[in-house]
Amino acid sequence: MSVVTVGDFDGVHLGHRALLREVVSYARSLETSSVVITFDRNTKAFLLKTTPYYLTDTEEKKDLFFSEGIDTVYTVPFDEDFCNMSSEEFLDFLRDRYDCTHLFGGSDFKFGKGGEGTLRDGVCCNGICQHVVDLKTDLVKISSSSIRAALAEGLIERANSWLGAAYSLSGTVVEGKHLGRTLGFPTVNLFAPDGKILPQNGVYVTETVIDGIVYRSLTNVGIRPTVKDGSIRNIETHLLDVDGDFYGRRITVRFLTRLRDEIQFSDLGELMRRLRLDKEMAFSWHNRKHFS
Numbered sequence: 001m002s003v004v005t006v007g008d009f010d011g012v013h014l015g016h017r018a019l020l021r022e023v024v025s026y027a028r029s030l031e032t033s034s035v036v037i038t039f040d041r042n043t044k045a046f047l048l049k050t051t052p053y054y055l056t057d058t059e060e061k062k063d064l065f066f067s068e069g070i071d072t073v074y075t076v077p078f079d080e081d082f083c084n085m086s087s088e089e090f091l092d093f094l095r096d097r098y099d100c101t102h103l104f105g106g107s108d109f110k111f112g113k114g115g116e117g118t119l120r121d122g123v124c125c126n127g128i129c130q131h132v133v134d135l136k137t138d139l140v141k142i143s144s145s146s147i148r149a150a151l152a153e154g155l156i157e158r159a160n161s162w163l164g165a166a167y168s169l170s171g172t173v174v175e176g177k178h179l180g181r182t183l184g185f186p187t188v189n190l191f192a193p194d195g196k197i198l199p200q201n202g203v204y205v206t207e208t209v210i211d212g213i214v215y216r217s218l219t220n221v222g223i224r225p226t227v228k229d230g231s232i233r234n235i236e237t238h239l240l241d242v243d244g245d246f247y248g249r250r251i252t253v254r255f256l257t258r259l260r261d262e263i264q265f266s267d268l269g270e271l272m273r274r275l276r277l278d279k280e281m282a283f284s285w286h287n288r289k290h291f292s
Contacts, residue, residue, distance in 0.1 A: 002072075003027035004100040006037040007109070008044070010144040011055035012064035014164045015106070015135035022133045023104045024069040033071045035098060039078035042195075046078055052195050055144060055151075055163075060170070074098065087117025091126035103128050106135040154200035156255045166207070166254035169196065169235060173246045185275050187220075187236040188246050190253070198233055199255055201262040203278055205285045208237055209252040216240040218282040219253055222262035238275075240282060257285060 005023050009016050020036070027034035038061060045052035056064065058075055065073050076082065085093060090111045094100035103119070109132075111117040121132035135141065142162045150159040151167065160166050171190035188208070192198055201222035208217040219237040237253055259281055265271040 001030070001101045002033045002035045002099050003030065003102040003104065004035045004037060004094055004098060005104045006094070006111070007105070008042065008144070009036070009038055009056075009061055009065075010042070011147050011163055012061055012068075013142050013144065013147060013162050015142040017068055017164055018135055019104060019106060019133045020065065020068040020070060022131070026102060026104070026131070027071070030102075032101075034069065035100070036065050036070050036073045037094075037098065038065075038073065038075055040075050041078050043078050047083070053148070053197050054195055055147060055167070055197055057193060057196065060168075084113050087112030088126060090117065091128050095127050100128055102131060104131045104133055107132050148197055151197055151199045154202055154258050154261075156199055156204065156258050159199075160255070166256055167199065168252050168254045169198070170250065170252040171235075173249050173251055175247055185238050185272075185279070186243055187238050188251060189234060189236050190251060192235060198235070199258070201233070203259045203262065205256045205259060205282045206237060207254045207256060207286075208239060209254070210246060210249060215242055216282070216286045217253070218259075218278055219255070220262065224262075238279070240279065240286070256289075 003023050003026050005019055007016075012020075023036075024034045038058075040058070042052035042054055044050075062073050091103075094103060105119045107119070109119050111119075119130045119132050121130060123130050147159050147162050150156075150162070156167060169190065169192050171192060173188045173190055175189070198221055202220075204219045204221065206217045206219040208215045208219075217237050217239050219235065221233060221235055223233060224236075235253065237251075259278055263274070265274065
């Protein structure tokens with residue numbers, strides 16, 4: 001016997017978390033397991049044959065599921081066979097493969113080929129009782145697509161408020177062109193995985209996690225137009241409190257607030273003056289948050 005919820009859960013935002021807490025609470029009341037079934041790819045992109053973009057990768061999602069108290073997470077292939085299941089076959093699949101006796105989802109959750117099945121609160125069929133959870137938070141329906149749109153506009157604080165946590169990028173530090181060090185602003189540089197959504201180009205106050213230690217930081221996302229570096233988007237982070245060689249280390253950059261657009265300066269001297277101001281503003285922001 002298990003209590004199950006199914007979906008992409010991209011971002012694991014506040015609406016998702018409300019659903020996860022309901023699953024965990026109900027499972028504990030029955031003294032049984034809480035289970036999340038998620039997928040190995042972005043389902044909407046697969047169905048529409050478009051390029052997949054995502055807020056959280058599989059490992060990030062798993063960490064967030066477990067942080068909400070979920071007992072077990074399964075990642076299943078979202079392929080043609082899965083898509084072609086009828087609604088009854090889908091319920092049988094959950095019952096037979098995962099011992100599902102209770103299925104939770106939002107009011108817009110659909111299942112089976114073409115979304116033919118919808119959850120009906122309190123209805124039991126195929127040995128599974130269905131539960132519908134209201135995913136609105138403060139009367140606002142939060143969605144992964146609305147968070148993606150906020151990030152695209154650089155509205156990082158809005159995105160964070162809907163996520164319930166700071167939006168983050170994780171990756172391995174790679175060697176850059178050392179221009180930042182030449183200017184007195186050494187940076188750690190990372191490439192986001194393919195498909196990972198980046199915030200709008202600009203300069204952000206951030207915090208960076210390295211080996212479990214959180215450092216105050218300042219991050220530029222963009223193409224570095226002053227040095228005419230091409231069209232590849234870079235993620236360059238200047239650590240405010242420490243300098244060191246972090247090449248090859250895995251880091252996580254959490255975006256806290258946006259300071260300004262990425263600007264093309266007339267020369268490197270003007271760029272340096274603006275970087276000093278950005279650094280002062282980042283220190284000020286972190287200090288206000290620390291003492292507030």
